[in-house]
Amino acid sequence: MTMLPKTVPGAKKLGLVIDLDTCVGCHACAVSCKEWNTGGEAGILPDYDKYGPEPDGVWFNRIHSYESSEGGACRTVNLPRSCLHCEDALCVTVCPTGASYKRAEDGIVLIDTDICIGCKLCSWACPYGARELDEEAGVMRKCTLCIDRIHNEDLPQAEREPACVATCPSRARHFGDLADPQSKVSQLVKQRGGVDLLAELGYRPTNKYLPPRKAAIPTGPREAPARAASGIGAALLRLLDRALSR
Ligand code: SF4
Ligand code: SF4
Ligand code: SF4
Numbered sequence: 001m002t003m004l005p006k007t008v009p010g011a012k013k014l015g016l017v018i019d020l021d022t023c024v025g026c027h028a029c030a031v032s033c034k035e036w037n038t039g040g041e042a043g044i045l046p047d048y049d050k051y052g053p054e055p056d057g058v059w060f061n062r063i064h065s066y067e068s069s070e071g072g073a074c075r076t077v078n079l080p081r082s083c084l085h086c087e088d089a090l091c092v093t094v095c096p097t098g099a100s101y102k103r104a105e106d107g108i109v110l111i112d113t114d115i116c117i118g119c120k121l122c123s124w125a126c127p128y129g130a131r132e133l134d135e136e137a138g139v140m141r142k143c144t145l146c147i148d149r150i151h152n153e154d155l156p157q158a159e160r161e162p163a164c165v166a167t168c169p170s171r172a173r174h175f176g177d178l179a180d181p182q183s184k185v186s187q188l189v190k191q192r193g194g195v196d197l198l199a200e201l202g203y204r205p206t207n208k209y210l211p212p213r214k215a216a217i218p219t220g221p222r223e224a225p226a227r228a229a230s231g232i233g234a235a236l237l238r239l240l241d242r243a244l245s246r
Contacts, residue, residue: 001096002093002100002101004088004102005104008104012177013177013178013206014085014175014176014206015175015176016162016165016174017176018173018209019171019173019174019188020077023078023168028168028169029080029168030062032166033143035163040149041144042060043113045057045141058141059132060141063080063081064078075212079209082130082142082143083145085102085145086204086205086206089109090126091131094121097116099112108147111140111142113139113141118139127203128205145162149162162175178206185208197209
């Protein structure tokens with residue numbers, strides 16, 4: 001068993017806020033993530049059966065697209081999915097070697113591949129399917145929140161953000177400190193009614209999702225905004241449930 005870090009006063013909670021209203025499902029973030037991490041600290045993210053009938057590989061970020069008919073209107077909802085850097089991360093506490101850990105200073109969940117034995121306990125514990133086994137190296141891998149970009153003092157300040165955020169053509173991805181109520185990401189969550197995925201499980205994910213706007217999924221002309229937001233949140237959870245059940 002591996003312990004989660006003690007709460008440090010003033011510590012950051014770095015994470016992503018993803019806008020499901022403006023994500024167009026283009027996969028640019030997923031490709032950019034794979035390219036950056038293959039060439040960076042994480043090392044090569046392998047592909048299997050590249051040109052065969054069932055190509056697969058290690059991807060830290062995957063996009064799921066659905067047709068939604070919530071409120072009687074049809075639209076496509078795209079759900080990017082990567083590690084949510086949870087506060088109560090069971091993927092950390094189940095790890096028998098200490099390879100899976102959460103940083104006290106900024107909340108990023110990482111894997112030390114030097115001591116990972118590839119036992120898969122963490123991937124079974126993660127309800128979001130965010131961990132990917134590297135079958136060639138025999139170790140687990142996952143989103144690093146681009147730790148080698150965001151804290152990289154060799155990069156200009158403007159480039160110290162995750163590759164997926166920098167790439168997104170519709171600006172649907174936002175990066176920042178969710179422990180700071182005044183940060184841009186915290187303000188976005190507040191203004192748009194950002195939600196936790198599968199909140200009832202109690203993992204307390206740091207990443208948040210901004211629901212599609214009410215105009216995009218009509219819920220009735222006289223419905224109160226709070227009720228409408230909660231209906232959209234429930235729809236999101238149903239979409240996620242379908243995604244993770246596959
Ligand atoms: S696969 Fe690696 S990181 Fe995951 S629980 Fe096992 S040893 Fe820990
Ligand atoms: S933060 Fe970095 S590692 Fe995580 S999904 Fe985005 S590009 Fe990939
Ligand atoms: S790059 Fe942006 S718009 Fe494209 S799938 Fe990713 S989050 Fe959505």
